[in-house]
Amino acid sequence: MSIRRLPEKLVNRIAAGEVVERPAAALKELVENAIDAGATRISVRIAEGGILRLEVEDDGCGMTAADMALALERHATSKLPDDAIEDVTTLGFRGEALPSIASVARLTLESRVVGGDGWKRIVDNGAVVAEGPAALGKGTRVLVEDLFARVPARRKFLRSGRSEYAACLDVIRRLAMARPDVGFTVEHDGRRVLDVQSGQDRLARVAALTQRELAANSIGVDLDRGEVHLGGVISLPTYNRGIADHQYLFVNGRPVKDRLLVGALRGAYADLLARDRHPVVALFLDVPTSEVDVNVHPAKTEVRFRDPQLIRGMIVGGLRRALDEHGFRSVQRPAEAAAAVWQQEPVAPAPTLFAAHLPHPHAPATHLFGADGDTATMALLRDRVVDFAPPPGALSPEALPMGRAEAATAPAPQAAEHPLGIARGQIARTYIVAEAEDGLVIVDQHAAHERLVLEQLRRGMSGQRVPSQGLLLPEVVELDEPACDRVEAATAELAALGVEVERFGPAAVMVRATPAMLGAVDCQKLVTDIADDLAGYDAALGLNEKLELVAATMACHGSVRAGRTLNVAEMNALLRQMEITPHSGQCNHGRPTWVKLAMDDVEKLFGRK
Incomplete structure (x- = not known):
């Protein structure tokens, strides 16, 4: 042709x-x-x-x-x-x-x-x-x-x-x-x-175009590195979505959908969100025009950076630093959904216990109240003895469930001194109820402790070796040969996390020690889960990123389980540790570890407001 x-x-x-x-x-x-x-x-x-x-x-x-x-x-x-x-x-x-x-x-x-x-x-x-x-x-x-x-x-x-x-x-x-x-x-x-409208600030514009709640559940980002500036807003890890349709990325004011930026964003939230959850972000990257090529795609939705590693490191580091600075903060949005499911019992008319002793309702007022006003009525009420009879089938007062009060060993701390308040009890052996100065705090004890353990393990990965507890009798865990190879290749890194393993034949590994903070754990399940994590992300992530996932798995094994009864001292100790631990507002899967019901909402439930 x-x-x-x-x-x-x-x-x-x-x-x-x-x-x-x-x-x-x-x-x-x-x-x-x-x-x-x-x-x-x-x-x-x-x-x-x-x-x-x-x-x-x-x-x-x-x-x-x-x-x-x-x-x-x-x-x-x-x-x-x-x-x-x-x-x-x-x-x-x-x-x-x-x-x-x-x-x-x-x-x-x-x-x-x-x-x-x-x-x-x-x-x-x-x-x-x-x-x-x-x-x-x-x-x-x-x-x-x-x-x-x-x-x-x-x-x-x-x-x-x-x-x-x-x-x-x-x-x-x-x-x-x-x-x-x-x-x-x-x-x-x-x-x-x-x-x-024109003239809005950046946070107000982003919230108006996404969701109004983002303004109360977001963190500002403002970072300079040389001539490169990174700004915008990112959501708390607990404020997330099932799809990545609310991730807005801009380079020099141009909306882009760049793989480098999306990958950096995923890396910043790596151990803060479940694998199928995505944050809500609006990031604005300003780069000198000589350092970026915007003419690589007909629709100009992709860009190419002269120094991509600088950009990726800036995004991961900047977002991490912003999230770390907000410590235990968690998304607070229970009032609309949670308050709606609280039940208010119907109020029945109060029974007139003394009706039989009162004069006829159409009697003159002087007969009703007596010669000196309401003195006669008050005397009638004072002399009337009311015998309470429980309804048929009800428990006797002696058989009713009673609350248990423990003797105080120290003066109770003041709720105003602690953001998460003071523990007042435990519900369903899963949730800690605490009283804060401005509301009622409910904590998921398993999710909260899981995050605390993970942060301790992460410190071990940064050079502070995690203390290990040697097993009295080493335990042999059987795996397939490729899984054993992966575990053996990460032996030194696992040792920094407190897990001491060695190869024991072609299809088994021997566990000699586990992290002391985990207490008694199921070595078989722990090592199997570690091997699965090392395999599932072998091609996509580097070793350090894979170990972040391994640490999250180990934290889940060693956290306080739902269903365990805690005493008041243990509950307060957990609250105090949450207040000083980064990211303690969300568990390793991106769910909130605590929610707060404001006193205004409590009063609305009882019709006081």
Whole structure:
């Protein structure tokens, strides 16, 4: 087959396929153009997920009629003043968006500059069909209709209107999050679904675009390393989601979905979340333009860093430091869900025990109260003896369950001196109930102690060897040969964690010591779980990261189990240790270790407020 030059119309459609594969991609290009034009307010209107109609209106600088004609030509742009493409600071710069969209849809472009007249130009699938004056304020309005209507091969691969709408909304959220100085409104099928005002601070904008509770359950990040700055907000580990759809990453104000950044984020939360849970984050990375290449993907969603290890280390270290500084803090959101399930017993009318001794209800008041007011009634109540008879089938008072009080060996501490309060009891041999100055604290004893043990093991991994307890009789654990090989290869690292093992034949290992803090453990199950952890992540993680998972497994084996009765001293000791241990607000699987019911909520349950 001979080589031929493709016609211009076909070239435009091929370029459109690279940049505009769905309505959300077209919307992204149009909104980026509006932002680059200096808009302070952007309005978006969508119909049927953008397949039928997309409209973007802004109050930016606008274009003259001549600029509009040039903007609809390929490779024409105002965003590259010179040939230094590596120094680009705008969101878009390729100069293909408008002509590409116009080649696969009906595009109406209207614009006006300050002091000039408005102009309109209509392009239908690559052909200019009309142009003339237009009435509008300063700025630009772009209308895209019937996307891919004449390209059925592409239109049939579009998803449902709801799916395309969700993708469009995600695009707007990311761009609005990157620019809190710009106001955004979005309407879908005539219904307003998003409205954020300009001039918001970063945390308020992120919370408005994700979930309102994030503001109370997040941590601020602000870190500089040379010319690189990392800022944003990250959620507490206990405030997480089942999918990673609420992770917003930005490089120099550009929304990206970069594998390096996602991997660094996963590493920062490695031992703080279960493997199927994901944090809610909005991270803004500012890097000198000479240190990052944004021109490696047609949609500009991926970037390439000159020093990727610096960026990864900065994200992992910065997020870890921010999480460490918040110690035992945990997500606090039980009031709405938990308070709703508390039961309030119906109040029956109080029985009138002395009704038989009172005069007739229609008797004169002097007969009811006596000559001197209520003296007669009070005397009647004082002289009346009421015998209480329990209802049939009820237990006698002697058989009722009684609370047990222990003699105090020391003055009870003051709740105001401790954030997690003072232990007052234990429920179901699982939950510690404590009284804090500002509410009622409930602690999951197993989850809390599991985190405390893990933090001690992690200190052992950082060079402070974990004390071990030698076994009176070494225990032999049988495993398959590959599992034994993995355990043997990590012998030195396991010894730092307090587990002393050695090879005992081709298909067994001998356990000589276990961490003293774990107490009596099932060596067979412990070593089997360690081998499974070393195998499950062998290819994806380095040894240190795998040992983090091993430490989490060991912590679960050695923590205080649910169902164990604790005395008051043990409960208070656990609370005090939680207050000084990093990350004690969540267990090793990302679940909260304690929740607080504020005194206001308690009073609402009893109708006091």
